[in-house]
Amino acid sequence: MSDPSYDVVILGSGPVGCVLALSLARNAVHPERIALMGPDPAPRAPDQAIDPRALALNHGSRQFLQHLNAWPARAAEVLTVHVSQAGHLGRTVIDQAELGVPRLGCVVSYDELLESLHAAVQRSGVQRITERPPRPAAGRPVTLRLGHGTVSSRLALVSDGARPQGLHREYDQAAVLATIRAGQPAPGRAFERFTRTGPLALLPHPAGQDLYSLVWCVRPPQATVLAGLPDAAFNQALQNAFGQRLGALRRLGSAHTFPLSLHAGPSLQGLGTLAVGNAAQTLHPVAGQGLNLGLRDAAQLAHMLQPWLASPDQPLQPLLEHYARRRRLDRGLTLGITDMLPRLFATDNPLLRHACGLGLAALDLLPALRTPLARHLLQGQRL
Structure with missing residues (x-):
């Protein structure tokens, strides 16, 4: 049997796929035997409106991307996170000083992060295949059928964002994304406010000190209505849901x-x-x-594959099985937290809602409760 076309093919050229390519290339004897597959991003027009797709990266993710020389030029630091529940007492504040880190994280533009990552991949020696990734046919080697023929690889890493099959839950929520200008900005402070329809987050935006990235989770019909509102009506609805902590709130551009x-x-x-x-x-x-969870996937996988990258003829499957076992705790905890919070705080049960408010107050008063949760959100479980 002839040698495979590549040692590794990464199916998906989004942020996680790019980070995987960069991490593996650093440890590979022959980085040109790593391929990153996926179409190039469409170029942005210079006069295009501020992109509301901002990404919150925790401190651990920032350090990882800086290590890969792929950190974008602009980022808005998050020093504190204010968590509250609409209509109920109780709130908590998570602060970087308490955790002994210079920042909790940063918010970056999706487009600017992807541009920085693609530039780093171009410098790395990794091969680019700008076709849309097909589904791999598992085997030894893995085969991929492309428009111009067949590509084979010892290892296929799927990072194309296709919905995984297995555990599935519909939240009866949709996210409304928009860029917001605040009349009284609070530099370095992010907000997570739980409402009856879902969480509402305002994150510092890298495009300006008075700008925030809005992620507003509501019922799907309400999301459609909100996205179609004229500016004045949208601004009033947002003000009613969020309150006056940042002064007058105004939408810039359209909502998605x-x-x-x-x-x-x-x-x-x-x-x-x-x-x-x-x-x-x-x-x-x-x-x-x-x-952040996806970047931890990439970091741990690249670490575990170091010996195989030095000698790709050695057995691979035991390393992949070991990786899957090691990622269970971090994945399980993060899935559990992010699944529980939006359902718990959106309950119609008034007793549970009061209990949630008491829980936030307890987190604020008791560092022994708050710190382990904050540390997991900051860096995950790195075993």
């Missing part, structure tokens, strides 16, 4: 919506095939954990 659901499946998908990032788990956006 997307449905929210949980999908999670096994990391190991067959001989020589592994799923990471959104291809392994798609989470509710509460607490901004989806991309």
